[in-house]
Amino acid sequence: MTIDSLIALLLASIFVKATPGPGVLATAAQSLSFGFPSALWFVGGIIVGDLLYILAVVLGLTVIAREFQELFFVIRLIGGGYLIYLGCKAFISVPTTMLTTTPSTLQREKVFLNGFLLTLGNPKVILFYAGLMPTFIDLAALDKTDIVILCLVLSMDLGCILAGYAYGADRARHLFTSSKAMRRMNQGAGIVLAGSGIAVITTS
Secondary structure (H helix, E strand, C coil), X not given: CCHHHHHHHHHHHXXXXXXXXXXXHHHHHHHHHHCHHHHHHHHHHHHHHHHHHHHHHHCCCHHHHHHCHHHHHHXXXXXXXXXXXXXXXXXXXXXXXXXXXXXXXXXXXXXXXHHHHHHHCCHHHHHHHHHCHHHHCCHHHCCHHHHHHHHHXXXXXXXXXXXXXXXXXXXHHCCCCCHHHHHHHHHHHHHHHHHHHHHHHHCC
16 A cells, blocks of 8 residues: 555545535534534544444455345444434423533443444445545555554544534534524434434435
């Protein structure tokens, strides 16, 4: 793997990942409704899901993944359904004081799992790595060091992009002080979360 090919892949990756999609929208909505710390755990789940797909493509496991399409469909239903649930919960939630609190251990696990399921259930992710990455990188020529570097670079760019969206949403969240404005913000975030869940379920 050459530096030039890695940089080209990174630039393409940044462009694609920065474009609003289910992951970006759900991350922003998570931050709007539950705060920046919660959104970071959500991002962590997304990153781990992406890493699994990267390794699957690099190790040539895409054929195996296709054999388990029914399993991935179930995962899509679970992940999308949970996003819809969170969206409905945020939509009807009663506005509270705008304080960013650290989520509990149980909350962190749930939020992390939600981000993880969102990625596993999103067919666009595997299409990106299986369709785009091989055009920049000769996967057959990668050694262990190359694989580690590839995983680090692609996960770091994803983490930075999503964390940036989460931080921006959290800053916007603190601009709303009135109960009415906070209510509308929660409703907007709820709609985005639910819409992301529907997109995950219906996209093939």
